[in-house]
Amino acid sequence: MTRDSGTTGALSGDTLLRVEGLKKYFPVRGGFWQRSVKWVRAVDSVTFNINRGEVLGLVGESGCGKTTLAQMIVGIYPPTSGRIELDGIDLGKSLQSRNLKTKRKVQIVFQDPFWSLNPRKMVRDIVGEPLVVHGVALGSTVVRKVGDLLEMVGIDRARLFSYPHEFSGGERQRVAIARALALNPSLLLLDEPTSSIDTLSQAEILNLLIEVRNRFSLSYVLISHDLSVVQYLSDRIAVMYLGKIVEIGDTRRVFRARLHPYTEALMAAVPMIHASGEVSDVKPLEGHVPSAINPPPGCRFEARCYKRQDVCAVEEPPLRAIEDPEHLVACHFTNV
């Protein structure tokens, strides 16, 4: 396998997570006796780093592989190939190959707190279970620790014995965050953490996430289809298209430069109100994401791109630095 570039991501600082050439191909069986196999290339050679205390935003349309990528990092799916390193230690192929100590360091918060919390368990047990499983606390210390965690996320410890249905959407997401923080992780994967809650609760969750990050110098991988949430929370942003990172760099820089035509299209489609009260106009992106089963041989965005030229259909553009060594773009025509 050839590496697309030297180091993808932050060059300086204290690296927490290194993802190198990560791939996930899902088999699709068909034909006589289900013998013929095609592969869905959900994540295809993704490489990046995350520093300690850094927030990386992952954006892209549905089906671009961002959730699969996050689920490989947390260990839900074993990667087809590639490496995931945390603190310099290889996390191995599957969740089974990780020991309790490394499992503790990577936690996930799911999109919908209505589904991710067991309705038959009290908050004490939902948040306390990881403490017990990992042998961090026992007996009455569990209750005390869970109380502390709840208070940290802004929920009264008197509600220890409440069930999930007694909480609002925003509060449930706080419980999910408290559970994720219970084991003192160094990396949190946030998969659409605010997309099923209201704007006002969203503001509270965003404030909480920033506060917790600063307090424990946590790193986040933030997945969201809401670009305003991503730009608000992320230090760096990675734009994915059909299993590949097409642009990665400092959030403000990527938002300003929009070097990849896909980044440009994605950002132009987002309705946004500025602090001045100005409302941005939206521009749709024509066409559809091609199938990940047989991705086009050249640039994967070629069919929908307005900068398209002959070379794009045959040669896949490498992810390379433009202007700034930390701002990488996979496009043949970044300056056209």
Place this chain on the structure above:
Amino acid sequence: MNILEIRNLSVKARTILGTASLLSIQVLDLGAGEILGIVGESGSGKSILALTIMGLLPTNVRATSGSVTYRGQDLLRSSARGLSARIRGKEITMIFQDPMAALNPVFTVRQLLEEVIKEHHPDYDSKRVRGAALEMLQLVKLGDPEVTLQKYPHELSGGMRQRVLIAMALSSGAKLLVSDEATRALDVTIQAGILKLLEDLRNKLDLSTVFISSNIALAATVCERIGVLYAGELIESGPAREVIADSRHPYTRSFLASLPVPERKGQPLPIIAGRSPDPLNRPRGCSFAGRCPIVEDRCRAEKPPMLQVSDGHDVLCHKGGTHQ
């Protein structure tokens, strides 16, 4: 000329716990060929408004007073079988958040569309029905309409399904479209296309749209005017750009201030404490009084009046427009 006028509307639900007040709107107008945005959080009454207009309220929910007038005819007064049935579903149609749930999966797009067309145009022969189906798909800008007609809903992407649903909704010759979170499940790039389509249909067919969304930025890009719902009450309405740049209700202001826009990166977002009031037990005074940063004694004691800020910009607040 207004196509839809709502006056002093009150919608209540009978529950085992008592009567819940779900919606209370003093004045809301929709002009012909206008796209009106209705924004608010979940539970604010957006969908109840859509269902009231459509006459699809559940059996325990009823419009207890007021009027919903469509082209001079009160939809709440006319009997279900008479006038209202000829208007609702024909001249007033609706599209939903989840197009897959609204499309029957065992029929092709052709069958789905032709069924609606036949229903509304019993005089059409089969050739004319076919032509009309094709025309509808072209109207909603579906690429390759001939091919799309042969497909089943599951073979289409979310954006294409929503376009098919719009085509079905409009094939009765609808004048008023109610869109309830129709783009919520779509990617932003596809969502922008649906917004453009609604603008396009407005220009081409003079179609009026009630555009319901929880995303105020989204509503502001496509709507001339927006109305903000809070706890079932229309608390502010006016030209979209004016409501956003010069909002007068403390709720609208707080709501806008809590959006994570680029300019606020690195700063904590302001929070409004508390929850919206219980529909079973609405407060005597202003429904926002419990959370309002500029609350006064009279706000807790009496209902605020509808005050005019400027022509077409109204606010439901005792201190309407005077605070800074």
